[in-house]
Amino acid sequence: MTDRKPDRVLDAGALKALAHPLRVRIYNLLGERGPQTASTLAALIGETSGATSYHLRALASHDLIHEVVGRGTGRERWWELPKGSVDLPGPDEMPTPASRAASQVVMSEFFRLRNDSLMEYLNRPKADQPAEWRDLGLVLTARLDLTPEQMASVRDQLQEVLDSAAERFHGQEDMPGTRRVSMRAEIFDLVDGPDRHHSAQEES
Known part of the structure:
Protein backbone atom coordinates (compact mmCIF):
# COMPACT_ATOMS: atom_id res chain seq x y z
CA MET A 1 0.00 0.00 0.00
CA THR A 2 1.40 3.39 -0.96
CA ASP A 3 2.10 5.99 1.71
CA ARG A 4 2.54 8.78 -0.82
CA LYS A 5 1.70 12.23 0.49
CA PRO A 6 1.43 15.38 -1.63
CA ASP A 7 4.14 18.00 -1.26
CA ARG A 8 1.44 20.64 -0.77
CA VAL A 9 -2.27 20.69 0.04
CA LEU A 10 -3.84 23.90 -1.23
CA ASP A 11 -5.50 25.94 1.50
CA ALA A 12 -8.65 28.01 1.11
CA GLY A 13 -6.71 31.14 0.13
CA ALA A 14 -4.81 29.39 -2.65
CA LEU A 15 -7.99 27.73 -3.93
CA LYS A 16 -9.79 31.07 -4.05
CA ALA A 17 -6.87 32.60 -5.96
CA LEU A 18 -7.01 29.73 -8.45
CA ALA A 19 -10.81 29.71 -8.75
CA HIS A 20 -11.05 31.50 -12.09
CA PRO A 21 -11.36 29.59 -15.39
CA LEU A 22 -8.52 31.52 -17.01
CA ARG A 23 -6.20 30.98 -14.04
CA VAL A 24 -6.92 27.27 -14.01
CA ARG A 25 -6.13 27.19 -17.73
CA ILE A 26 -2.86 29.09 -17.21
CA TYR A 27 -1.90 26.79 -14.33
CA ASN A 28 -2.72 23.76 -16.45
CA LEU A 29 -0.71 25.05 -19.43
CA LEU A 30 2.34 25.61 -17.23
CA GLY A 31 2.02 21.98 -16.16
CA GLU A 32 1.59 20.69 -19.71
CA ARG A 33 4.07 22.90 -21.57
CA GLY A 34 6.57 24.02 -18.97
CA PRO A 35 7.75 27.60 -18.34
CA GLN A 36 5.93 30.38 -20.18
CA THR A 37 5.76 34.16 -20.29
CA ALA A 38 2.67 36.34 -20.22
CA SER A 39 3.11 36.83 -23.98
CA THR A 40 3.44 33.14 -24.86
CA LEU A 41 0.44 32.29 -22.68
CA ALA A 42 -1.58 35.08 -24.29
CA ALA A 43 -0.86 33.60 -27.73
CA LEU A 44 -1.91 30.13 -26.55
CA ILE A 45 -5.22 31.13 -25.01
CA GLY A 46 -6.21 34.12 -27.14
CA GLU A 47 -5.99 36.78 -24.44
CA THR A 48 -3.96 39.96 -24.11
CA SER A 49 -0.59 39.78 -22.40
CA GLY A 50 -1.91 42.34 -19.91
CA ALA A 51 -4.66 39.93 -18.86
CA THR A 52 -2.34 36.94 -18.55
CA SER A 53 0.21 39.03 -16.65
CA TYR A 54 -2.49 40.04 -14.14
CA HIS A 55 -3.53 36.44 -13.58
CA LEU A 56 0.07 35.27 -13.30
CA ARG A 57 0.69 37.78 -10.52
CA ALA A 58 -2.44 36.57 -8.71
CA LEU A 59 -1.26 32.97 -8.90
CA ALA A 60 2.25 33.93 -7.78
CA SER A 61 0.89 35.81 -4.74
CA HIS A 62 -0.21 32.46 -3.30
CA ASP A 63 2.92 30.55 -4.39
CA LEU A 64 0.94 28.58 -6.97
CA ILE A 65 3.62 29.52 -9.51
CA HIS A 66 6.99 31.21 -9.30
CA GLU A 67 9.39 33.07 -11.54
CA VAL A 68 12.08 31.02 -13.28
CA VAL A 69 15.39 32.00 -11.71
CA GLY A 70 17.97 33.33 -14.13
CA ARG A 71 15.69 33.39 -17.15
CA GLY A 72 14.10 36.35 -18.85
CA THR A 73 14.31 40.06 -18.15
CA GLY A 74 12.39 42.63 -16.18
CA ARG A 75 10.28 43.20 -19.28
CA GLU A 76 9.66 39.50 -20.03
CA ARG A 77 9.44 37.21 -17.02
CA TRP A 78 9.21 33.43 -17.24
CA TRP A 79 6.91 31.51 -14.90
CA GLU A 80 6.70 27.85 -13.90
CA LEU A 81 4.98 25.54 -11.44
CA PRO A 82 6.83 24.71 -8.24
CA LYS A 83 8.32 21.22 -8.12
CA GLY A 84 6.39 18.50 -6.34
CA SER A 85 2.84 17.18 -6.21
CA VAL A 86 -0.20 19.22 -5.23
CA ASP A 87 -3.46 18.06 -3.65
CA LEU A 88 -6.62 19.94 -4.60
CA PRO A 89 -9.15 19.44 -1.75
CA GLY A 90 -12.68 18.63 -2.89
CA PRO A 91 -15.69 20.78 -1.94
CA ASP A 92 -16.65 18.42 0.89
CA GLU A 93 -13.26 19.03 2.53
CA MET A 94 -13.68 22.82 2.71
CA PRO A 95 -15.07 24.52 5.85
CA THR A 96 -17.02 27.48 4.40
CA PRO A 97 -19.49 28.05 1.54
CA ALA A 98 -17.02 30.39 -0.19
CA SER A 99 -14.17 27.86 -0.08
CA ARG A 100 -16.49 25.06 -1.21
CA ALA A 101 -17.56 27.18 -4.19
CA ALA A 102 -13.92 27.92 -5.02
CA SER A 103 -13.08 24.21 -4.89
CA GLN A 104 -16.00 23.42 -7.20
CA VAL A 105 -14.79 25.93 -9.79
CA VAL A 106 -11.22 24.61 -9.68
CA MET A 107 -12.17 20.94 -9.83
CA SER A 108 -14.69 21.36 -12.65
CA GLU A 109 -12.25 23.37 -14.76
CA PHE A 110 -9.37 20.96 -14.20
CA PHE A 111 -11.44 17.96 -15.24
CA ARG A 112 -12.89 19.82 -18.22
CA LEU A 113 -9.36 20.62 -19.41
CA ARG A 114 -8.26 17.05 -18.69
CA ASN A 115 -11.07 15.72 -20.88
CA ASP A 116 -10.26 18.28 -23.59
CA SER A 117 -6.64 17.13 -23.76
CA LEU A 118 -7.72 13.48 -23.99
CA MET A 119 -10.15 14.24 -26.83
CA GLU A 120 -7.46 16.26 -28.63
CA TYR A 121 -5.19 13.21 -28.47
CA LEU A 122 -7.92 10.82 -29.63
CA ASN A 123 -8.85 13.06 -32.58
CA ARG A 124 -5.28 13.92 -33.63
CA PRO A 125 -4.53 12.67 -37.17
CA LYS A 126 -1.62 10.25 -37.34
CA ALA A 127 -0.10 12.39 -40.06
CA ASP A 128 0.32 15.18 -37.48
CA GLN A 172 14.40 14.99 -17.93
CA GLU A 173 12.63 18.10 -19.20
CA ASP A 174 15.76 19.32 -21.03
CA MET A 175 16.79 15.94 -22.45
CA PRO A 176 16.77 15.81 -26.28
CA GLY A 177 14.02 13.64 -27.71
CA THR A 178 11.66 13.96 -24.74
Missing part, protein backbone atom coordinates in the same frame (compact mmCIF):
# COMPACT_ATOMS: atom_id res chain seq x y z
CA GLN A 129 2.35 12.96 -35.14
CA PRO A 130 6.08 12.27 -35.49
CA ALA A 131 6.56 8.65 -36.56
CA GLU A 132 8.43 7.74 -33.35
CA TRP A 133 5.47 8.90 -31.22
CA ARG A 134 2.69 7.13 -33.12
CA ASP A 135 0.74 4.35 -31.40
CA LEU A 136 2.43 4.89 -28.04
CA GLY A 137 -0.65 6.09 -26.18
CA LEU A 138 -2.97 3.75 -24.34
CA VAL A 139 -6.57 4.36 -23.34
CA LEU A 140 -8.13 1.39 -21.56
CA THR A 141 -11.33 0.71 -19.68
CA ALA A 142 -11.93 -2.37 -17.52
CA ARG A 143 -15.13 -2.99 -15.61
CA LEU A 144 -14.63 -5.24 -12.61
CA ASP A 145 -16.69 -6.50 -9.72
CA LEU A 146 -14.60 -5.71 -6.64
CA THR A 147 -14.92 -5.51 -2.89
CA PRO A 148 -13.84 -2.26 -1.20
CA GLU A 149 -10.60 -3.97 -0.09
CA GLN A 150 -9.83 -5.16 -3.63
CA MET A 151 -10.53 -1.72 -5.08
CA ALA A 152 -8.17 -0.16 -2.53
CA SER A 153 -5.46 -2.66 -3.52
CA VAL A 154 -5.83 -1.93 -7.25
CA ARG A 155 -5.87 1.81 -6.55
CA ASP A 156 -2.63 1.57 -4.58
CA GLN A 157 -0.96 -0.48 -7.34
CA LEU A 158 -1.89 2.17 -9.90
CA GLN A 159 -0.54 4.88 -7.61
CA GLU A 160 2.74 3.00 -7.19
CA VAL A 161 3.16 2.73 -10.98
CA LEU A 162 2.69 6.49 -11.37
CA ASP A 163 4.96 7.30 -8.42
CA SER A 164 7.68 4.97 -9.72
CA ALA A 165 7.62 6.53 -13.18
CA ALA A 166 7.64 10.05 -11.75
CA GLU A 167 10.70 9.25 -9.62
CA ARG A 168 12.52 7.33 -12.36
CA PHE A 169 12.20 10.01 -15.03
CA HIS A 170 12.34 13.13 -12.87
CA GLY A 171 14.43 15.98 -14.26
CA ARG A 179 8.11 15.26 -24.97
CA ARG A 180 5.75 16.11 -22.12
CA VAL A 181 3.23 13.27 -21.73
CA SER A 182 0.09 12.93 -19.62
CA MET A 183 -0.03 9.83 -17.41
CA ARG A 184 -3.37 9.04 -15.82
CA ALA A 185 -4.94 6.38 -13.65
CA GLU A 186 -8.61 6.28 -12.83
CA ILE A 187 -10.55 3.86 -10.66
CA PHE A 188 -13.95 4.58 -9.16
CA ASP A 189 -17.18 2.83 -8.29
CA LEU A 190 -20.12 3.39 -10.63
CA VAL A 191 -22.95 5.06 -8.72
CA ASP A 192 -25.65 3.35 -10.76
CA GLY A 193 -23.85 0.02 -10.94
CA PRO A 194 -25.00 -3.11 -9.12
CA ASP A 195 -24.08 -3.58 -5.47
CA ARG A 196 -23.63 -7.36 -5.47
CA HIS A 197 -23.70 -7.75 -1.70
CA HIS A 198 -26.76 -5.53 -1.32
CA SER A 199 -28.61 -7.32 -4.14
CA ALA A 200 -27.87 -10.73 -2.62
CA GLN A 201 -29.31 -9.62 0.71
CA GLU A 202 -32.46 -8.31 -0.92
CA GLU A 203 -32.99 -11.55 -2.86
CA SER A 204 -32.48 -13.85 0.16
Whole structure:
Protein backbone atom coordinates (compact mmCIF):
# COMPACT_ATOMS: atom_id res chain seq x y z
CA MET A 1 0.00 0.00 0.00
CA THR A 2 1.40 3.39 -0.96
CA ASP A 3 2.10 5.99 1.71
CA ARG A 4 2.54 8.78 -0.82
CA LYS A 5 1.70 12.23 0.49
CA PRO A 6 1.43 15.38 -1.63
CA ASP A 7 4.14 18.00 -1.26
CA ARG A 8 1.44 20.64 -0.77
CA VAL A 9 -2.27 20.69 0.04
CA LEU A 10 -3.84 23.90 -1.23
CA ASP A 11 -5.50 25.94 1.50
CA ALA A 12 -8.65 28.01 1.11
CA GLY A 13 -6.71 31.14 0.13
CA ALA A 14 -4.81 29.39 -2.65
CA LEU A 15 -7.99 27.73 -3.93
CA LYS A 16 -9.79 31.07 -4.05
CA ALA A 17 -6.87 32.60 -5.96
CA LEU A 18 -7.01 29.73 -8.45
CA ALA A 19 -10.81 29.71 -8.75
CA HIS A 20 -11.05 31.50 -12.09
CA PRO A 21 -11.36 29.59 -15.39
CA LEU A 22 -8.52 31.52 -17.01
CA ARG A 23 -6.20 30.98 -14.04
CA VAL A 24 -6.92 27.27 -14.01
CA ARG A 25 -6.13 27.19 -17.73
CA ILE A 26 -2.86 29.09 -17.21
CA TYR A 27 -1.90 26.79 -14.33
CA ASN A 28 -2.72 23.76 -16.45
CA LEU A 29 -0.71 25.05 -19.43
CA LEU A 30 2.34 25.61 -17.23
CA GLY A 31 2.02 21.98 -16.16
CA GLU A 32 1.59 20.69 -19.71
CA ARG A 33 4.07 22.90 -21.57
CA GLY A 34 6.57 24.02 -18.97
CA PRO A 35 7.75 27.60 -18.34
CA GLN A 36 5.93 30.38 -20.18
CA THR A 37 5.76 34.16 -20.29
CA ALA A 38 2.67 36.34 -20.22
CA SER A 39 3.11 36.83 -23.98
CA THR A 40 3.44 33.14 -24.86
CA LEU A 41 0.44 32.29 -22.68
CA ALA A 42 -1.58 35.08 -24.29
CA ALA A 43 -0.86 33.60 -27.73
CA LEU A 44 -1.91 30.13 -26.55
CA ILE A 45 -5.22 31.13 -25.01
CA GLY A 46 -6.21 34.12 -27.14
CA GLU A 47 -5.99 36.78 -24.44
CA THR A 48 -3.96 39.96 -24.11
CA SER A 49 -0.59 39.78 -22.40
CA GLY A 50 -1.91 42.34 -19.91
CA ALA A 51 -4.66 39.93 -18.86
CA THR A 52 -2.34 36.94 -18.55
CA SER A 53 0.21 39.03 -16.65
CA TYR A 54 -2.49 40.04 -14.14
CA HIS A 55 -3.53 36.44 -13.58
CA LEU A 56 0.07 35.27 -13.30
CA ARG A 57 0.69 37.78 -10.52
CA ALA A 58 -2.44 36.57 -8.71
CA LEU A 59 -1.26 32.97 -8.90
CA ALA A 60 2.25 33.93 -7.78
CA SER A 61 0.89 35.81 -4.74
CA HIS A 62 -0.21 32.46 -3.30
CA ASP A 63 2.92 30.55 -4.39
CA LEU A 64 0.94 28.58 -6.97
CA ILE A 65 3.62 29.52 -9.51
CA HIS A 66 6.99 31.21 -9.30
CA GLU A 67 9.39 33.07 -11.54
CA VAL A 68 12.08 31.02 -13.28
CA VAL A 69 15.39 32.00 -11.71
CA GLY A 70 17.97 33.33 -14.13
CA ARG A 71 15.69 33.39 -17.15
CA GLY A 72 14.10 36.35 -18.85
CA THR A 73 14.31 40.06 -18.15
CA GLY A 74 12.39 42.63 -16.18
CA ARG A 75 10.28 43.20 -19.28
CA GLU A 76 9.66 39.50 -20.03
CA ARG A 77 9.44 37.21 -17.02
CA TRP A 78 9.21 33.43 -17.24
CA TRP A 79 6.91 31.51 -14.90
CA GLU A 80 6.70 27.85 -13.90
CA LEU A 81 4.98 25.54 -11.44
CA PRO A 82 6.83 24.71 -8.24
CA LYS A 83 8.32 21.22 -8.12
CA GLY A 84 6.39 18.50 -6.34
CA SER A 85 2.84 17.18 -6.21
CA VAL A 86 -0.20 19.22 -5.23
CA ASP A 87 -3.46 18.06 -3.65
CA LEU A 88 -6.62 19.94 -4.60
CA PRO A 89 -9.15 19.44 -1.75
CA GLY A 90 -12.68 18.63 -2.89
CA PRO A 91 -15.69 20.78 -1.94
CA ASP A 92 -16.65 18.42 0.89
CA GLU A 93 -13.26 19.03 2.53
CA MET A 94 -13.68 22.82 2.71
CA PRO A 95 -15.07 24.52 5.85
CA THR A 96 -17.02 27.48 4.40
CA PRO A 97 -19.49 28.05 1.54
CA ALA A 98 -17.02 30.39 -0.19
CA SER A 99 -14.17 27.86 -0.08
CA ARG A 100 -16.49 25.06 -1.21
CA ALA A 101 -17.56 27.18 -4.19
CA ALA A 102 -13.92 27.92 -5.02
CA SER A 103 -13.08 24.21 -4.89
CA GLN A 104 -16.00 23.42 -7.20
CA VAL A 105 -14.79 25.93 -9.79
CA VAL A 106 -11.22 24.61 -9.68
CA MET A 107 -12.17 20.94 -9.83
CA SER A 108 -14.69 21.36 -12.65
CA GLU A 109 -12.25 23.37 -14.76
CA PHE A 110 -9.37 20.96 -14.20
CA PHE A 111 -11.44 17.96 -15.24
CA ARG A 112 -12.89 19.82 -18.22
CA LEU A 113 -9.36 20.62 -19.41
CA ARG A 114 -8.26 17.05 -18.69
CA ASN A 115 -11.07 15.72 -20.88
CA ASP A 116 -10.26 18.28 -23.59
CA SER A 117 -6.64 17.13 -23.76
CA LEU A 118 -7.72 13.48 -23.99
CA MET A 119 -10.15 14.24 -26.83
CA GLU A 120 -7.46 16.26 -28.63
CA TYR A 121 -5.19 13.21 -28.47
CA LEU A 122 -7.92 10.82 -29.63
CA ASN A 123 -8.85 13.06 -32.58
CA ARG A 124 -5.28 13.92 -33.63
CA PRO A 125 -4.53 12.67 -37.17
CA LYS A 126 -1.62 10.25 -37.34
CA ALA A 127 -0.10 12.39 -40.06
CA ASP A 128 0.32 15.18 -37.48
CA GLN A 129 2.35 12.96 -35.14
CA PRO A 130 6.08 12.27 -35.49
CA ALA A 131 6.56 8.65 -36.56
CA GLU A 132 8.43 7.74 -33.35
CA TRP A 133 5.47 8.90 -31.22
CA ARG A 134 2.69 7.13 -33.12
CA ASP A 135 0.74 4.35 -31.40
CA LEU A 136 2.43 4.89 -28.04
CA GLY A 137 -0.65 6.09 -26.18
CA LEU A 138 -2.97 3.75 -24.34
CA VAL A 139 -6.57 4.36 -23.34
CA LEU A 140 -8.13 1.39 -21.56
CA THR A 141 -11.33 0.71 -19.68
CA ALA A 142 -11.93 -2.37 -17.52
CA ARG A 143 -15.13 -2.99 -15.61
CA LEU A 144 -14.63 -5.24 -12.61
CA ASP A 145 -16.69 -6.50 -9.72
CA LEU A 146 -14.60 -5.71 -6.64
CA THR A 147 -14.92 -5.51 -2.89
CA PRO A 148 -13.84 -2.26 -1.20
CA GLU A 149 -10.60 -3.97 -0.09
CA GLN A 150 -9.83 -5.16 -3.63
CA MET A 151 -10.53 -1.72 -5.08
CA ALA A 152 -8.17 -0.16 -2.53
CA SER A 153 -5.46 -2.66 -3.52
CA VAL A 154 -5.83 -1.93 -7.25
CA ARG A 155 -5.87 1.81 -6.55
CA ASP A 156 -2.63 1.57 -4.58
CA GLN A 157 -0.96 -0.48 -7.34
CA LEU A 158 -1.89 2.17 -9.90
CA GLN A 159 -0.54 4.88 -7.61
CA GLU A 160 2.74 3.00 -7.19
CA VAL A 161 3.16 2.73 -10.98
CA LEU A 162 2.69 6.49 -11.37
CA ASP A 163 4.96 7.30 -8.42
CA SER A 164 7.68 4.97 -9.72
CA ALA A 165 7.62 6.53 -13.18
CA ALA A 166 7.64 10.05 -11.75
CA GLU A 167 10.70 9.25 -9.62
CA ARG A 168 12.52 7.33 -12.36
CA PHE A 169 12.20 10.01 -15.03
CA HIS A 170 12.34 13.13 -12.87
CA GLY A 171 14.43 15.98 -14.26
CA GLN A 172 14.40 14.99 -17.93
CA GLU A 173 12.63 18.10 -19.20
CA ASP A 174 15.76 19.32 -21.03
CA MET A 175 16.79 15.94 -22.45
CA PRO A 176 16.77 15.81 -26.28
CA GLY A 177 14.02 13.64 -27.71
CA THR A 178 11.66 13.96 -24.74
CA ARG A 179 8.11 15.26 -24.97
CA ARG A 180 5.75 16.11 -22.12
CA VAL A 181 3.23 13.27 -21.73
CA SER A 182 0.09 12.93 -19.62
CA MET A 183 -0.03 9.83 -17.41
CA ARG A 184 -3.37 9.04 -15.82
CA ALA A 185 -4.94 6.38 -13.65
CA GLU A 186 -8.61 6.28 -12.83
CA ILE A 187 -10.55 3.86 -10.66
CA PHE A 188 -13.95 4.58 -9.16
CA ASP A 189 -17.18 2.83 -8.29
CA LEU A 190 -20.12 3.39 -10.63
CA VAL A 191 -22.95 5.06 -8.72
CA ASP A 192 -25.65 3.35 -10.76
CA GLY A 193 -23.85 0.02 -10.94
CA PRO A 194 -25.00 -3.11 -9.12
CA ASP A 195 -24.08 -3.58 -5.47
CA ARG A 196 -23.63 -7.36 -5.47
CA HIS A 197 -23.70 -7.75 -1.70
CA HIS A 198 -26.76 -5.53 -1.32
CA SER A 199 -28.61 -7.32 -4.14
CA ALA A 200 -27.87 -10.73 -2.62
CA GLN A 201 -29.31 -9.62 0.71
CA GLU A 202 -32.46 -8.31 -0.92
CA GLU A 203 -32.99 -11.55 -2.86
CA SER A 204 -32.48 -13.85 0.16
